[in-house]
Amino acid sequence: MRLLLVEDHVPLADELLVGLTRQGYAVDWLADGRDALQQGASEPYDLIILDLGLPGKSGLEVLREWRAGGLVTPVLVLTARSSWAERIEGLKTGADDYLAKPFHPEELLLRIQALLRRAHGLANQPQLQVAGWLLDERRQCVSRNGVEVELTAAEFALLRYFMLHPQQLLSKSQLAEHLYDGETERDSNVLEVHVNRLRGKLGREVIETRRGQGYRFTGAPA
Numbered sequence: 001m002r003l004l005l006v007e008d009h010v011p012l013a014d015e016l017l018v019g020l021t022r023q024g025y026a027v028d029w030l031a032d033g034r035d036a037l038q039q040g041a042s043e044p045y046d047l048i049i050l051d052l053g054l055p056g057k058s059g060l061e062v063l064r065e066w067r068a069g070g071l072v073t074p075v076l077v078l079t080a081r082s083s084w085a086e087r088i089e090g091l092k093t094g095a096d097d098y099l100a101k102p103f104h105p106e107e108l109l110l111r112i113q114a115l116l117r118r119a120h121g122l123a124n125q126p127q128l129q130v131a132g133w134l135l136d137e138r139r140q141c142v143s144r145n146g147v148e149v150e151l152t153a154a155e156f157a158l159l160r161y162f163m164l165h166p167q168q169l170l171s172k173s174q175l176a177e178h179l180y181d182g183e184t185e186r187d188s189n190v191l192e193v194h195v196n197r198l199r200g201k202l203g204r205e206v207i208e209t210r211r212g213q214g215y216r217f218t219g220a221p222a
Contacts, residue, residue: 001046001116001161002026002178006036006062007078008054012101016049019105024140024157025112026181033057041071044177047115049108050095051078052086060086060093067094074115076108113137120164130163131219133202142202149201154194162207162217171214 003020007013008031020027028043030036033054040048040062052059063075077095079087087098096118097111117125128135135142140156142149151159157179162170176186195215199207205220 001157001164002028002044002181003112004036004040004043004045004048005029006033006040006049006054006059007031007051009051015105016108019109020112023109023137024153024160026157026179026184028182031055033059033062037062037065040066040073041069043182045073046178047112047119048073048075049078049112050075052083052090053080060089063090063093063095074119076111076115078103109137116164122164128160128163130166130217133163133206133219135160135163144202151201152197155198155201158191158194159198159202162215163219166217166219169210169214169216174214 003025005013005016005020005027007016007029010031013029013031017027017029028039030039031054034056036050036054037057050059050063054062059077063077066075074096075094077087077090077098079090079098079100087100090098096115099108099111113128117123117128122128128137132144133142134144137160140153141151142159158175161175161178172188172191175191176188180186195207203220206218208216208218210216
């Protein structure tokens with residue numbers, strides 16, 4: 001899943017980048033509201049983490065213009081602990097959730113996971129579960145019928161995206177756009193290798209190939 005982090009406090013941004021990358025997210029980082037306004041509206045992000053106190057253009061202004069322009073990407077707003085008025089205004093402007101600073105990194109991860117599930121119609125699930133497959137996002141493994149399967153970081157990121165889009169036909173270019181950040185070279189051959197390795201672990205029927213079109217996660221048992 002590809003995230004946009006908009007935060008001008010460099011130490012916090014560095015900490016979040018490390019933690020989010022470790023959890024399998026591809027993250028682009030910006031520190032200026034003007035840059036965020038343009039990039040957030042033009043790149044296919046799955047979720048945006050937006051600080052309100054930004055240089056150039058405030059987070060509220062950025063969020064207001066995104067929503068006015070039709071952007072529906074989930075936005076998690078970061079606010080100062082005492083700024084309750086900003087939190088209320090952020091929700092009114094179109095934020096999907098907010099987190100007051102300082103916060104625990106695990107709370108941020110859990111809120112991100114919940115927002116992504118909600119955005120894909122899976123809001124009633126405490127964990128990501130599709131066709132009997134249960135994804136443990138904390139330990140980055142998957143299980144079915146009590147049998148646990150270990151995954152590499154790349155396999156985990158790919159499977160999470162598949163499970164958030166069950167039964168949908170996903171092209172290689174779409175997968176690459178959402179699994180890699182803006183600085184990473186996107187190689188469809190590498191993506192194909194990871195798909196084949198997932199099939200080797202979960203069963204070939206779990207991921208269907210549509211020649212010339214892409215892949216579809218069916219979740220069919222091995």
